[in-house]
Amino acid sequence: MLKGLLTKVLVFGVICGLSSAHGAQERTASLAGQLASTEQHLGSVWLFIIAWLLCFIIFLLRRIKSLKHEVRRLIDTISKQQKKLTNLTQINSHTRLYKFRYGEQRINDEVAYCLRQNASDQGPIKDEVILFYIILDKSEQLREGYGKHRYMLCQQQFATLLQASFRHTDIISHWQDEEFVVLTRGLKRQQACHLAQRLQHGIQDYSFDCDKGPSLHLTCSQAYIPFPLSLPAEEFDWQQLLLLAKSLAISISYQQAGHWFGLTTATLPTGLSQYQQVLTAISEKQLDYDTSLSTIATIDILLD
Structure with a gap:
């Protein structure tokens, strides 16, 4: 009796164990299926994210390229506007040369640099600029005889001739009416005569076109x-020196038109005011100079 009961219990335990094992297998299979489904779902999500990121990167690259083009366009526009503004403030619209104010500013800057370079009073002049004062001769007769329009055409052509005669680094300013000022750097005073001669020869060989009129x-x-004319450099005022150059150019224009005169001296007598000092030294032939004037005696006439 007892033996039979134990047998039944054992059989029931085995059956339950087998049932539990089968259930566990089913649950394991179910979990495996769920995991596979989850992995497949996650894979799809990652693929979607990667695809979205790629699309976003492509969009950004295209946008950056578009923005670069836009930035270049804006830079070009700003540069053109700045150039127009520069032309309005610095360039004479008629002759296409620098205006008086800009030329004056550049001379101030270059003179300040020369003063720094020649701070010491000892030794030779270390740095210098040359100031040319140039006058288009007989402008009043030209304007009255041929009219303002043809006179202005001659001015424009003379401005072009100035640009061709001087170096591209030189500052050429339309000072006033028929008067022009040129600032040169990197040129020794003994070499300045070459530029003066080049302009003189250039205008001699040039025919000014007067718009259907005779050349x-x-x-x-x-x-x-x-x-500076000599050391110490700080004793000189460039405006006074330019005024002296103007006086000489006007005298030449009235009495010996078509010629040039330039100072090359580096020493001055003392005891006189600057402007009168140089005038007196020239008249007494105490200064070195270069000129296209035929006789030295003509210098005395220039200072009358």
Whole structure:
């Protein structure tokens, strides 16, 4: 009796164990299926994320390229506007040369640099600029005889001739009406005569076109002075030196039109005011100079 009961219990335990094992297998299979489904779902999500990121990167690259083009366009526009503004403030619209104010500013800057370079009073001049004062001769007769329009055409052509005669680094300013000022750097005072001669020969060979009228042959008168004229450099005022160059150019224009005169001296007598000092030294032939004037005696006439 007891033996039979134990047998039944054992059989029931085995059956339950088998049932539990079968259930566990089913649960395991179910979990495996769920995991596979989850992995498949996650794989799809990652693929979607990667695809979205790729699309976003492509969009960003295209947008960056578009923005670069836009930035370049804006830079070009700003550069053009700045150039127009520069032309309005610095360039004479008629002759396409620098305006008086800009030329004056550049001379101030270059003179300040020269003063720093020549701070010591000892030794030779270390740095200098040459100031040319140039006058288109007989401008009043030209304007009255041929009219303002043809006179302005001659001015434009003379401005072009100035640009061709001087170096591209030189500052050429339309000072006033028929008067022009050129600032040169990197040129020794003994070499300045070559530029004066080049302009003189250039205008001699040039025929000015007067718009359906007869061609004209004009001349210009020049005077140039270096800054500083001598040491100590701070004793010199470039405006006074330019005024002296103007006086010389006007005298040449009235009395010996078509010629040039330039100072090359580096020493001055003492005891006189600057402007009168140089005038007196020139008249007494105490200074070195270069000139296209035929006789030295003509210098006395220039200072009358």
